[in-house]
Amino acid sequence: MSAKDPAPFADPAGTWNRRFAEDGYLFGTAPNAWLAEHAGVWRPGQRVLCVADGEGRNSVWLARRGLHVDAFDISDVGVAKARRLAEEQGVAVDFAVSDCDAYAWRPAAYDGVAAIFVQFADPALRARMFSNVVGCLKPGGTLVLQGYTPKQLEYRTGGPPYVSHLYTEPMLREAFASLDVVELREYEAELAEGSGHCGRSALIGLVARRR
Numbered sequence: 251m252s253a254k255d256p257a258p259f260a261d262p263a264g265t266w267n268r269r270f271a272e273d274g275y276l277f278g279t280a281p282n283a284w285l286a287e288h289a290g291v292w293r294p295g296q297r298v299l300c301v302a303d304g305e306g307r308n309s310v311w312l313a314r315r316g317l318h319v320d321a322f323d324i325s326d327v328g329v330a331k332a333r334r335l336a337e338e339q340g341v342a343v344d345f346a347v348s349d350c351d352a353y354a355w356r357p358a359a360y361d362g363v364a365a366i367f368v369q370f371a372d373p374a375l376r377a378r379m380f381s382n383v384v385g386c387l388k389p390g391g392t393l394v395l396q397g398y399t400p401k402q403l404e405y406r407t408g409g410p411p412y413v414s415h416l417y418t419e420p421m422l423r424e425a426f427a428s429l430d431v432v433e434l435r436e437y438e439a440e441l442a443e444g445s446g447h448c449g450r451s452a453l454i455g456l457v458a459r460r461r
């Protein structure tokens with residue numbers, strides 16, 4: 251996501267379809283590192299939802315770990331590539347093409363939710379999405395979330411160019427006040443997630459459990 255795109259949030263399906271129409275995988279095929287580091291919170295056989303899963307790197311990796319995975323994304327081009335990745339890697343993921351607001355969120359259905367770089371959401375959409383994320387977790391279910399902090403606007407190595415879309419620790423604590431925070435950390439790292447997230451990055455990671 252970058253300021254180069256004219257009104258990048260005006261036509262999210264079209265914008266992301268164009269990005270994902272390029273050869274290769276924009277964010278690579280390896281899982282996000284924060285997710286890989288914390289996926290041990292879920293046991294094989296448990297059910298996890300991947301929110302805005304893009305080209306499937308995270309959902310496919312979780313399915314390879316023996317989880318039952320549902321995933322959705324607004325981009326049909328991204329989901330088609332995700333389906334191919336799952337097939338190539340011999341795993342099943344229940345993919346859907348859907349906008350975040352239109353998704354058929356199932357109440358208290360999931361042992362886990364992975365929300366990795368879902369910062370397309372402005373504050374109003376984010377409030378609705380986070381409420382759905384909490385609501386779809388079973389009691390005891392765990393959210394693993396990764397995003398960028400406002401400092402990322404200095405690095406410009408990925409993520410939206412708008413401060414209102416970025417996360418801080420107090421903001422996530424307040425947004426997920428109904429969950430027990432297991433870990434919440436702002437940190438910096440060199441990302442090498444395809445060409446989409448590449449270079450020094452100002453990150454935030456959250457792991458939080460539904461009571």
Ligand SMILES: C[S@@+](CC[C@H](N)C(=O)[O-])C[C@H]1O[C@@H](n2cnc3c(N)ncnc32)[C@H](O)[C@@H]1O
Pocket residue numbers: 262266277282301302303304305306307308322323324325328348349350351365366367368369370
């Ligand atoms: C930065 S990418 C991250 C993709 C994936 N989570 C990953 O880490 O590889 C953001 C994703 O959000 C999706 N997206 C954007 N707006 C959306 C919306 N309103 N509803 C659902 N997905 C959306 C895009 O298609 C894109 O796949």
